[in-house]
Amino acid sequence: MRLSEEESAYFHDCSREVLAHHLVKSMSGYTQHGTTNRLEHSVRVARYSYWVSNKLKLKLDRKSLIRGALLHDFFLYDWRTGTDHEGAHAFTHPEAALKNALAHFEINETEADIILNHMWPLTITKMPGCKESFVVSAMDKYCSLKENFNRVKKVKWIPQPAK
Numbered sequence: 001m002r003l004s005e006e007e008s009a010y011f012h013d014c015s016r017e018v019l020a021h022h023l024v025k026s027m028s029g030y031t032q033h034g035t036t037n038r039l040e041h042s043v044r045v046a047r048y049s050y051w052v053s054n055k056l057k058l059k060l061d062r063k064s065l066i067r068g069a070l071l072h073d074f075f076l077y078d079w080r081t082g083t084d085h086e087g088a089h090a091f092t093h094p095e096a097a098l099k100n101a102l103a104h105f106e107i108n109e110t111e112a113d114i115i116l117n118h119m120w121p122l123t124i125t126k127m128p129g130c131k132e133s134f135v136v137s138a139m140d141k142y143c144s145l146k147e148n149f150n151r152v153k154k155v156k157w158i159p160q161p162a163k
């Protein structure tokens, strides 16, 4: 998967505010899948979601797609130890991520839908309510699978937030 220069510039523009936040940066301290940390996973899902939307020429809100994808796993605990949260992680972490996203960013309806419904169809009643959510949910599963089998290139393309 490769973004053109123009696509990369757009991606960086849309992701700048989210990636500059210290709590988002702190996601790099949590292992997500395999040897992938949560920040890498989130950026990977956002890039794949954006890339596939362009490839398929989907008519959707690309900025919200990118921001929602970057924040879809914005929960701040180690899901592997299971000590810092209540309930089954797979079902509850979208709500934890949305709560954090709403506390630290201006989140629109599409971004909220992406975050809350990304675990569908596991969370059977929380179905994506827009195209952007379907794309992110699919790319999340695709990237998670690759990461679990360590079939990913190391992330060199996390945009460095402007100082």
Ligand SMILES: [Fe+2]
Pocket: 072, 073, 093, 094, 118, 119
């Ligand atoms: Fe998730």
Ligand SMILES: [Fe+2]
Pocket: 041, 045, 072, 073, 140, 144
């Ligand atoms: Fe995820």
